[in-house]
Amino acid sequence: MPGPDDAIVLENVCKSFGDFNVLNGISLTVKKGSITVLLGPSGTGKSVLLRILVGLMRPDSGRVFVGQQDIAQLDDKRSRDRKTLFEVRRKFGMLFQDGALFDDITVFENVAFPMRMHTKMSEDEIRAKVSDKLARVGLPHAVDKYPSELSGGMRKRVAFARAIALEPEIVLCDEPSSGLDPVMSATLDELIMEMHRTLGLCFIVISHDTAEALTIADTIGMLASGKLVHYGPRADLEHECHPALRQFFDRETEGPIKVV
Ligand SMILES: Nc1ncnc2c1ncn2[C@@H]1O[C@H](COP(=O)(O)OP(=O)(O)OP(=O)(O)O)[C@@H](O)[C@H]1O
Ligand SMILES: [Mg+2]
Structure with missing residues (x-):
């Protein structure tokens, strides 16, 4: 169950498409007013996870708390759920991957x-x-x-x-810097940090850019093969780093992440 400082709590979230288990038991807590960067190879379900967070997609199982409200099984086609989903979505700003x-x-x-x-x-x-x-x-x-x-x-x-x-409580950004030149990408990072500092907005940012993660994140997560293989404060990276995350940071072609 979420505590008063938690913006989002996921408990054992699973999602499959046919035989393909995209998310295989994801649990995490995002604190209010934090900046979390989620890294992960292409096709590991990062965008699917964001859609689940705003109730645009339902997980097969697990719980998805936004504040104290579990939205996992709410369906906007059901009239009794629609109002709750509308109120929950009001808390979010969403930058979709394709704009x-x-x-x-x-x-x-x-x-x-x-x-x-x-x-x-x-x-x-x-x-x-x-x-x-x-x-x-x-x-x-x-x-x-x-x-x-x-x-x-x-x-x-x-x-x-x-x-x-709307200066929402939580801003979800799916690869905000992809397609931007380095200067504009840095400008956007600064804007995220400024909105965070001045308005206390909570950001969850999906990125492939490890430099961006190290610049803006207070918490860094890594999704790989359906699991959250790393999740913790940025400072923890100095002590422990999952091999998949290390491979990402070192831009190695050899490692647990396979290029198919
Ligand atoms: N509506 C859907 N129906 C069937 N399969 C889907 C659907 N949405 C996503 N998938 C599949 O789920 C997997 C994860 O997709 P997702 O878009 O979340 O990846 P991603 O981690 O965001 O990748 P990228 O970094 O390339 O954006 C992919 O294999 C994708 O084909
Ligand atoms: Mg994506």
Whole structure:
């Protein structure tokens, strides 16, 4: 059961697709106001895990606490679950791996979308908040553009602005730095740390970038072969490091992670 300082608690979460056990008993606790980076090779279920956290996908078994609420078996097709899921999702900002912007509305409307969906803010407030968030990601002049007019990196930054639009309790970022040049990637890392420092937001960041993990994380986890093979404070890496994590940091082709 979660304690008062816990933002998220997973207990023995399992998820399979057909015969393929993607997640095989994942248990972890994310503290409120922490920055957790989850590393892991491609195809190990990192994005699946994020979808389970916001109730977009249900695990086969296990418990998924967001605060005190277990959302594991809530189904938004059932009317009695829908309200609870809506309230739980309100706590999250989500940056999907592919950005998941709405292509038929402008950048402004994309970032304003969660505000219109979840709040009763006035048009002036919305305008001010959208401008602030777009300025923070370095895109103050993109408001009237459509996503199709932007580069991949710019789309990613708009998606990040949308994820932090409501200054949610927990921001889930699926590979925020992929597709960004090193300078923009570092800028986004700084923004994550600033939002964390000034607003106390909790971030769960999926990344392949070990340098990013060492820069921003207070907790580092590693998913491999369906298991959480490492999970703990960044400082612990000096004492213990699972071979899969070591292989990641050392960019070795030989090791427990096999290239198939
Ligand atoms: N809806 C689905 N139906 C069937 N299989 C799925 C579904 N979603 C994910 N998978 C499978 O689950 C596995 C894990 O996918 P996931 O997208 O979570 O990987 P990942 O760790 O995020 O990889 P990457 O680093 O490449 O983004 C993959 O083999 C994928 O094909
Ligand atoms: Mg993924």
